[in-house]
Amino acid sequence: MMGTDPTPSGLLDFREMTGEGKVVCVTGASGFIASWLVKLLLQRRYTVHATVRSLDDPKKTQHLLALDGAKERLSLFEANLTEEGSFESAVNGCECVFHMASPVIPSVSVSDPKAQFLDPAVKGTLNVLKSAAKVSSLKRVVLTSSMTAVMFRVEPREFGAVVDETWFSDPKTCEQKKLWYPLSKTLGEDAGVTFCKEKGLDLVVINPGFVIGPLLQPTLNTTSEWVMGLIVTGKEIFPDGIYRLVDVRDVANAHILAFENPQANGRYCVVGVVTRSYEIMKILNKHYPVLGHSERYKDGYCGEPVPYTVSRAKAESLGVDFTPLEVLCALTP
Numbered sequence: 001m002m003g004t005d006p007t008p009s010g011l012l013d014f015r016e017m018t019g020e021g022k023v024v025c026v027t028g029a030s031g032f033i034a035s036w037l038v039k040l041l042l043q044r045r046y047t048v049h050a051t052v053r054s055l056d057d058p059k060k061t062q063h064l065l066a067l068d069g070a071k072e073r074l075s076l077f078e079a080n081l082t083e084e085g086s087f088e089s090a091v092n093g094c095e096c097v098f099h100m101a102s103p104v105i106p107s108v109s110v111s112d113p114k115a116q117f118l119d120p121a122v123k124g125t126l127n128v129l130k131s132a133a134k135v136s137s138l139k140r141v142v143l144t145s146s147m148t149a150v151m152f153r154v155e156p157r158e159f160g161a162v163v164d165e166t167w168f169s170d171p172k173t174c175e176q177k178k179l180w181y182p183l184s185k186t187l188g189e190d191a192g193v194t195f196c197k198e199k200g201l202d203l204v205v206i207n208p209g210f211v212i213g214p215l216l217q218p219t220l221n222t223t224s225e226w227v228m229g230l231i232v233t234g235k236e237i238f239p240d241g242i243y244r245l246v247d248v249r250d251v252a253n254a255h256i257l258a259f260e261n262p263q264a265n266g267r268y269c270v271v272g273v274v275t276r277s278y279e280i281m282k283i284l285n286k287h288y289p290v291l292g293h294s295e296r297y298k299d300g301y302c303g304e305p306v307p308y309t310v311s312r313a314k315a316e317s318l319g320v321d322f323t324p325l326e327v328l329c330a331l332t333p
Contacts, residue, residue: 019045037256050075102144146181157308164313208271213248243280250270273325
């Protein structure tokens with residue numbers, strides 16, 4: 001999760017490519033995935049308009065301003081998801097808007113799901129898109145959704161099922177189970193798709209799994225904090241011990257490819273591998289034996305196969321070359 005910044009085998013060398021002369025916007029730019037997107041866009045020589053909640057918060061801005069190329073081609077804008085019109089300056093003159101700003105996965109109990117998750121996800125998406133729709137230079141919107149907007153259907157998942165882009169989470173099921181983050185991502189994606197169809201905007205949706213990898217921002221985001229807990233204490237993030245993992249750089253790469261590929265369309269499930277926690281720990285034991293994980297994670301431990309997989313076919317057709325699990329986990333600490 002933390003450490004050096006090696007380029008994994010599956011990641012393209014962006015410095016060999018160019019976005020020279022192109023202006024794009026990244027909302028929620030201080031976040032885990034968004035920070036990497038800004039970094040890779042700058043490496044490709046794009047000019048980036050990046051929005052943050054507060055220009056006065058160095059934890060949201062300093063790591064972005066320190067990126068290579070930031071001095072020449074990065075502009076920061078203050079914007080609030082729930083404030084209509086606050087994104088207009090940031091999207092002005094852009095060819096693409098990468099809408100990544102969203103409420104984060106809850107680490108504590110949710111007291112007001114509408115205010116904490118649903119309104120920022122839905123109204124925030126519409127606020128950004130309303131501003132984007134006014135921009136004559138706009139060619140495409142790339143919306144960051146989530147695999148949680150894919151997985152929670154009404155019907156039970158059969159053992160051995162292959163999850164793909166045709167799967168959609170059911171809002172009523174999410175609400176009944178109080179799955180507020182999946183509900184917010186589901187409703188936010190639905191609102192974005194509906195608005196773009198009505199306004200004739202070209203929209204591509206990225207649905208990442210559980211994103212891990214090295215940090216650029218100075219603070220632990222929620223998913224990284226959970227991974228640290230798994231590594232240090234063995235505490236499961238998910239009760240079933242099943243993880244839909246993907247490298248943060250692969251996700252950022254997928255966003256750029258979704259803009260640059262004229263044939264990109266619809267939604268893309270971006271999951272490198274579905275695995276169990278003991279497979280993750282076995283790799284960590286191999287590379288970091290000093291961590292001293294319990295006996296049940298050693299090579300002799302025999303676990304059940306994962307009950308489903310996520311199709312990589314459409315993402316790979318876009319050009320995403322996923323980082324292997326062994327490489328991803330070896331780089332995580």
